[in-house]
Amino acid sequence: MxxxxxxxxxxxxxxxxxxxxxxxxxxxxxxxxxxGVRTQWANPDTFTLATEAQDFYENFVERTGASKDPELVHCGYAFVASKPETLEALRATVDSQRAQGVDAKMLTPEELGEMIPGLAVDQILGGSFNGSDGYLNxxxxxxxxxxxxxxxxxxxxxxxxxxxxxxxxxxxxxxxxxxxxxxxxxxxxxxxxxxxxxxxxxxxxxxxTAEPRHIFYSNPIGDRLIEPLVVFTDEHFAVKHLADGSVLASDLSPLDEGADTTEAAMRVKVAAKGSRLVETLSFVRFPVMVTGTYDVxxxxxxxxxxxxxxxxxxxxxxxxxxxxxxxxxxxxxxxxxxxxxxxxxxxxxxxxxxxxxxxxxxxxxxxx
Ligand SMILES: Cc1cc2nc3c(=O)[nH]c(=O)nc-3n(C[C@H](O)[C@H](O)[C@H](O)COP(=O)(O)OP(=O)(O)OC[C@H]3O[C@@H](n4cnc5c(N)ncnc54)[C@H](O)[C@@H]3O)c2cc1C
Missing domain, CATH: 3.50.50.60 (FAD/NAD(P)-binding domain)
Structure with a gap:
């Protein structure tokens, strides 16, 4: 790309x-x-490039003459903190984005709970939200x-x-x-x-260097479970209900020495973390795993x-x-x-x- x-x-x-x-x-x-497409970044240079790119994606067909639109959907990204220092880091990011005219905001656990049905509000301190972030369908x-x-x-x-x-x-x-x-x-x-x-x-x-990353997908689910893309920053866990009905979940935590890295073990871990953080996810199974690497x-x-x-x-x-x-x-x-x-x-x-x-x-x- x-x-x-x-x-x-x-x-x-x-x-x-x-x-x-x-x-x-x-x-x-x-x-x-x-x-995933977002402008919530800590470094202002990343934020500037992300904003330019998001604007490009909004008008991708007009700008490139492409036959297919990537379909940027503004579902919003919520970053959730369970540690005080993480909450402060999110607040600093929101402040810097607001200074650049972006409508990002901090949310209380209760406000996040209204946005994310089944969220374990007792395990979090709050978070940040930018409704213009989203993903390419x-x-x-x-x-x-x-x-x-x-x-x-x-x-x-x-x-x-x-x-x-x-x-x-x-x-x-x-x-x-x-x-x-x-x-x-x-x-x-x-x-x-x-x-x-x-x-x-x-x-x-x-x-x-190369760092492995794994994404799990459920089969399509009829009822909508979660609309924004939610990142549990301290839990290194991300979840999104995609437009095709499948739920994407990713456990991005560093692996402990000697950790069981078989697909079955990672599937159990991602499902357990998901259901602990968002109760509605306890009904979701994740049969598909995709593995890749970040260039870090x-x-x-x-x-x-x-x-x-x-x-x-x-x-x-x-x-x-x-x-x-x-x-x-x-x-x-x-x-x-x-x-x-x-x-x-x-x-x-x-x-x-x-x-x-x-x-x-x-x-x-x-x-x-
Ligand atoms: C699990 C996962 C989830 C991700 N989620 C997101 C997301 O939500 N949003 C986002 O923005 N990014 C995401 N990324 C990152 C994103 O996939 C990449 O940063 C992006 O696709 C750009 O990749 P690239 O073109 O730099 O590299 P690549 O897509 O890896 O392309 C490199 C190309 O170089 C070619 N190549 C390699 N070696 C040679 C060689 N010797 N000779 C010729 N060709 C060669 C390969 O064939 C390949 O086509 C994710 C990555 C992973 C792994």
Missing amino acids: TGMSTAWHLSRQGVRVLVLDSVGVGSGMTAIQPG SPGAPVAGFADGAVRAGAEVLIAAVERIERVSDEWKLHLASGETVSVPKVVIAAGVKSATLLATLGVDIPL TPDQQLLLGAIGGLPGLVLACGMNGRGMMLAPAVGRVVAEAVINGDNSTVPVSMRPDRFADGAAGIREQMVI
Whole structure:
């Protein structure tokens, strides 16, 4: 998704683009994400990009000429706190969003209880809510729309795995698994968690690691149980009743040493946590599990832009679980870095050199 958005932004500005993907358009983590879209973020740079991207999704068909609308549904996101320090962190996020004109607010346990039937109000201290956050009903539509638009503007898409990158004269030589090579003046690395592996072939180390995440889905349920997407921040638990009737639940807590990580054990854990926090979930079973990875950085912030000493090489990874909701804006920023040949329009908190430069900013607290 990150690569396709970048390709769309570049090709419509007349840049000749070749997209190489080892599997195909919309694979990787893009294929499994459920389409959560929100502007409730602690870092103002993330908030700014998320707001730009949400506006783009509102008008996706008009802006890209795509045949399918991703259908952004504003069901709202509620973040629930059970620890005083978490409640204060949510309050600070709400204050910063309100300062930027967003209608986010704090809610008492009772107000949350009215919004979420069956909520265990005695286990929480309150939370934050932004009614304009939501999710994409068709989370596969954006990548298809960007790909179609990029191809219409002249981009080429090839299914080919890049095994190694080499600097030869003034160009980047991409060694493909097929044995062929492609030489280009500029290259964008948007390979999700595999971006680190590709850079390692140049002897460059980036602080990017893979963290597993699991989502459980129920079969479709007729009665609506919960309308907003609810994140129990201290419990590392998220739940959403999707438009197709299925309930999505995810337990994102770090695994203890020696924890039972079998699918059956994780299913029991997610069901137990769900029914403890929201009584109506005790009737829900979760037969389907989907597993993926987040591409994670030490400050949970993106890695965007050029790397010093590697002219024409631009990074677009480190999405930390929010690449879908940010993609339209991230693609613009990355395309500008490619065209400008520098990071002047990349937020400082997202530049790859920030760790070396000591400029790493606010750690993003709102990753779930
Ligand atoms: C469980 C889960 C839930 C998530 N939920 C959300 C959510 O609700 N909202 C949200 O915004 N985000 C969510 N995310 C994150 C989101 O899925 C990603 O950030 C987003 O899809 C952007 O991904 P990407 O394009 O950067 O990487 P990917 O989608 O992983 O794409 C990387 C691409 O690079 C290709 N590739 C890799 N190596 C090579 C190589 N050597 N040569 C050629 N091609 C290569 C792969 O085939 C793949 O197509 C979630 C992620 C997970 C795991």
